[in-house]
Amino acid sequence: MNAIGLRTLFQKEIRRFLRVPGQTVFSPLVSTVLYFVVFGSALSNRVGEIEGLPYVQFIVPGLVFLGIANNAFLNTSSSLFIVKLQGTVVDLLAAPMGPMEVLSGFIGGAMVRGLLVGGLTWAVGALLAHAPVAHPLLTLLVLFLSAYAFAMLGFLAGLWAEKFEQVNFWPTFIMLPLTFLGGVFYSVKALPGFWGKVSLLNPVVYMVDAVRFGMLGRSVMSP
Amino acid sequence: MDAPVLRLEHLGKTYRSLKALDDVSLSIAPGEIFALLGPNGAGKTTLIGAVCGLVRKTTGKVWLFGTDTDVDPVTPRYQVGLVPQEVNFDPFFTVAESLRIQLGYYGKRADEARVREVLEAMQLSTRADAPTRALSGGMKRRLLIAKALVHRPRLVFLDEPTAGVDVELRQQLWAYVRKLREEGTTIVLTTHYLEEAEELADRVGIIDKGQLLLVENKTQLLEQMGERRLSVTFSTPVSTLPASAESFGARLESGGLRLTYSERHGRPPAHRLLAALYTAGLPVDSVEMERPRLEDVLLEVLRAPPSRERPSPPAMR
Numbered sequence: 405m406n407a408i409g410l411r412t413l414f415q416k417e418i419r420r421f422l423r424v425p426g427q428t429v430f431s432p433l434v435s436t437v438l439y440f441v442v443f444g445s446a447l448s449n450r451v452g453e454i455e456g457l458p459y460v461q462f463i464v465p466g467l468v469f470l471g472i473a474n475n476a477f478l479n480t481s482s483s484l485f486i487v488k489l490q491g492t493v494v495d496l497l498a499a500p501m502g503p504m505e506v507l508s509g510f511i512g513g514a515m516v517r518g519l520l521v522g523g524l525t526w527a528v529g530a531l532l533a534h535a536p537v538a539h540p541l542l543t544l545l546v547l548f549l550s551a552y553a554f555a556m557l558g559f560l561a562g563l564w565a566e567k568f569e570q571v572n573f574w575p576t577f578i579m580l581p582l583t584f585l586g587g588v589f590y591s592v593k594a595l596p597g598f599w600g601k602v603s604l605l606n607p608v609v610y611m612v613d614a615v616r617f618g619m620l621g622r623s624v625m626s627p
Numbered sequence: 628m629d630a631p632v633l634r635l636e637h638l639g640k641t642y643r644s645l646k647a648l649d650d651v652s653l654s655i656a657p658g659e660i661f662a663l664l665g666p667n668g669a670g671k672t673t674l675i676g677a678v679c680g681l682v683r684k685t686t687g688k689v690w691l692f693g694t695d696t697d698v699d700p701v702t703p704r705y706q707v708g709l710v711p712q713e714v715n716f717d718p719f720f721t722v723a724e725s726l727r728i729q730l731g732y733y734g735k736r737a738d739e740a741r742v743r744e745v746l747e748a749m750q751l752s753t754r755a756d757a758p759t760r761a762l763s764g765g766m767k768r769r770l771l772i773a774k775a776l777v778h779r780p781r782l783v784f785l786d787e788p789t790a791g792v793d794v795e796l797r798q799q800l801w802a803y804v805r806k807l808r809e810e811g812t813t814i815v816l817t818t819h820y821l822e823e824a825e826e827l828a829d830r831v832g833i834i835d836k837g838q839l840l841l842v843e844n845k846t847q848l849l850e851q852m853g854e855r856r857l858s859v860t861f862s863t864p865v866s867t868l869p870a871s872a873e874s875f876g877a878r879l880e881s882g883g884l885r886l887t888y889s890e891r892h893g894r895p896p897a898h899r900l901l902a903a904l905y906t907a908g909l910p911v912d913s914v915e916m917e918r919p920r921l922e923d924v925l926l927e928v929l930r931a932p933p934s935r936e937r938p939s940p941p942a943m944r
Contacts, residue, residue, distance in 0.1 A: 406701070406732075406734045407734075408731055408735065408736065409731060409732045409734055412728055412731025413731075415731075416720075416728050423719050424719075487717075490716065490717060490718070491711070491713050491714070491715030492716070492717050494681060494709070494711045494715060495715075495728075495729065495732060496732070497679070497680050497681050498679045498680055498707070498709045499704065499732035499733060500704035500732075500734060501732060502701050
């Protein structure tokens with residue numbers, strides 16, 4: 405096991421996204437704040453409560469999840485695509501690092517970005533919606549696993565993509581529908597008939613709900 | 628011959644119906660500079676890629692430092708450096724950072740002295756903190772070489788290392804390659820500058836259409852297949868050659884003002900022809916002798932490849 409190689413790649417991935425913080429950290433944060441303002445504050449009075457929670461609080465876990473999932477995904481998919489495009493993938497392929505070291509370096513870096521954006525999103529949520537954390541360890545575990553899952557998905561997308569268009573295909577046609585139909589902004593129980601049943605096939609529904617249970621102690625599904 | 632640093636046995640790579648490498652067997656001894664020559668698309672880069680883990684071989688075996696890379700593809704790579712043909716750079720990092728990252732990939736802890744040493748050798752010291760995207764084409768090429776060497780590999784693959792590099796720097800790189808060899812580094816070189824192979828190589832391999840057509844000691848190859856061209860200019864036109872000179876098969880040109888002769892393996896040496904001209908009292912004004920060139924050998928081998936069944940001493944391959 406090339407531990408120094410793995411650590412180098414992991415640190416390189418973190419430094420890479422920190423070199424462009426406006427794009428990788430603050431831009432997602434601005435989107436999240438806008439979600440809070442538009443969905444939370446503006447709609448809160450009309451929607452009232454969902455599952456016994458004020459609407460602005462109800463959406464906090466989903467937005468934290470969104471920040472983590474999107475950024476973990478984008479980090480691996482774009483980073484891997486860039487090394488392929490720039491040709492520096494040769495450095496990794498020729499280096500004495502096995503698949504586990506390379507994969508762990510990319511995934512680890514992406515998880516750090518996802519969790520950083522998720523953490524900042526939660527901080528904004530705590531500030532604007534007074535969102536507490538009911539079960540901190542469970543929340544951390546679910547967020548950690550979510551970051552891992554979406555970083556892996558992003559790695560697959562980066563491996564598969566050969567053109568810019570293909571990199572953008574996943575966030576637009578897979579990530580966006582999965583997350584927007586994942587119960588971030590509403591209770592999936594509120595969806596009628598067919599769409600309610602389809603939603604139950606969406607894994608993001610359960611991830612968001614697990615985060616909601618961890619953070620707010622309430623969930624739409626039975627824990 | 629010491630235990631080979633690199634040994635290939637029946638190496639093959641097929642892309643659909645295209646045989647990029649066809650039954651290539653080769654041994655590279657420690658400390659030698661081996662030049663792999665051939666036209667574009669001959670299989671040079673594929674061969675290097677198959678050894679370095681960039682290309683999955685279809686058939687055959689690769690041993691690096693005695694290790695079967697099918698059994699352990701990773702460990703031998705600690706000792707290998709690669710200068711890829713295509714210029715690449717990571718736009719997020721500076722020149723020095725790129726070298727530190729490369730050191731880390733090869734399991735080496737941060738070593739600022741080594742980073743400075745390699746930057747100096749590649750004349751990049753003043754650009755150490757510059758973003759890689761700000762480098763000129765030649766500098767990017769030098770950075771690639773620096774990255775390939777920073778972890779002190781025992782075997783270095785230089786795939787077209789001096790393409791797009793100016794003459795002065797090319798000479799400096801040659802000097803550095805010789806220094807590496809003196810330190811015991813084995814070098815496998817591909818180049819389109821045949822002068823580069825003439826200058827540096829101990830042995831030469833010629834590859835075309837994925838087949839390794841010939842592997843030979845450079846000096847012996849030039850002796851056996853190279854041509855030394857003699858050109859004699861006369862002060863007054865010569866109408867006929869004396870019989871002693873004519874038997875060499877030399878040709879009179881430019882209305883008898885010039886005589887040319889190609890000395891090659893199996894033909895009489897040019898100095899005997901010169902002696903015959905002087906003895907016959909011909910009005911020799913000037914004499915030029917061109918050394919044998921790899922370019923001629925390469926072209927000849929590509930035009931008429933030696934039979935693959937031709938026995939070849941095992942040590943040479």
